[in-house]
Amino acid sequence: MPRKDENIHFGHRERMRKRFLKSGFLEFTECEILEFLLYQIQPRCDTKKIALQLLEKFGDLQEVLSADYEELTKISGIGNVSAEYIVYLWRLSNACQQYHFDKFCMRSVESRQIYFMKRFEFQTREIFMIACLDDRMRVIDCKTYEKTQLKSEFYEIMGMLVPLHCNQVIIAQNRLNGSARFQEEDLRFASHLKKYLEQLKIKLVDVILISKGLAVSMEEDTRL
Secondary structure, three states: OOOHHHHHHHHHHHHHHHHHHHHOOOOOOHHHHHHHHHOOOOOOOOHHHHHHHHHHHHOOHHHHHOOOHHHHOOOOOOOHHHHHHHHHHHHHHHHHHOOOOOOOEOOOHHHHHHHHHHHOOOOOOOEEEEEEEOOOOEEEEEEEEEHHHHHHOHHHHHHOOHHHOOOEEEEEEEOOOOOOOOOHHHHHHHHHHHHHHHHOOOEEEEEEEEEOOEEEEHHHHOOO
């Protein structure tokens, strides 16, 4: 029979898992992100305590994830496997950022988030991007527009997609201020765009919002 503390940990982790599946790490603190990552490989430990020790030692989440293997193993509760896992996550993240994006496949929400996070990485102004896809969800072209330009030249810009022979598009935008959440205005625009593109026989697959280092998908939001 499981101990009482094991039942408490299971309930807490199940709630975290549901939060993650719903909106990724959108509402997680740095401590909760580390706690969540660690319990993937330490299912029976108090990973919150370990996460707090990591943050106390290294300062913030990025410093923890980029920490040296030997330094990680000096933290109580971080053995060889946990240290290797953290190093693996950091190197995987770097590999994704260096990925060559020609003919990049956008079939999964995660792939779209990686693609646009990289393209928006150094943007200092608010813009729209339109990724044109073929029937295998591979990027044919990706065009960038000022937000004011998209509003004033909407029909001309949409018409330019037809000669590219793209069957599907994904729209992405960044928000420099405010939360990484879709607003009613975003939903109305997506609905209008979807109906217009249908007339051109082009499918609007998803809308991605980039804000504060996060990428959220309208498809995951289920409102597109």
